[in-house]
Amino acid sequence: MSLPNQIIDPYQHLHIIPNPNGTITRLTEFYPSIPPSVSSSLTLSKDVSMNSNNGTWVRIFLPRTAINGSHPPNRKLPIVVFAHGGGFILHSAASPVFHNFCSELTSQLTVLVISVEYRLAPESRLPAAYDDVLEVLLNKIRTSN
Structure with missing residues (x-):
């Protein structure tokens, strides 16, 4: 079976527009964001600013089991640090697919999930996204001691 010889425009496929200055415009209607949820029957979520200079959070x-009495009160929850997908250029911690995944992960594994909103490329070149995740990890280590 042979594939048809068709040319795919990667910008159109990813719903982004390249700008002359090297940045990209992400078509917001393709990437909706949802607010943190306090109405879920299984999890609670909250946004917390990490670095206002970089706009990371x-x-x-x-x-919910951690606050409704069904989780042992003196037992700490394991922590999962999650960096969303999107090839470092697309999406957000508030994208529905990643919000729902983290909520489900939290509920199913009874863990605390920290989903990092990192800076996106090309506006912020790599390793900026890695630095943002590392900053969250180091901040957690500093604040837990």
């Missing part, structure tokens, strides 16, 4: 997901 985290969305923290907590299983």
Whole structure:
């Protein structure tokens, strides 16, 4: 079976527009964002600013069992740090697919999930996204001691 010889425009496929200055315009209607949720029956989520200079933040997901008495009160929850997909150029911690995944992960595994909203390329070149995730990890280590 042979594939048809068709040319695919990657910008059109990803719903982005390249700008002359090297940045891209992401078509917002293709990438909706949803607010943190306090209405879920299984998890709670909240956004917390990490670095206002970089515009980074985290969305923290907590299983409801941790606050409704069914989780042992003196037992700490494991922590999962999550960096959303999108090839470092697309999406957000507030994208429905990643919000729903983290909520489900939190509920199913009874863990605290910290989903990092990192800076996107090409406006912020790599390793900026890695630095943002590392900053979250180091900040957590500093604040837990």
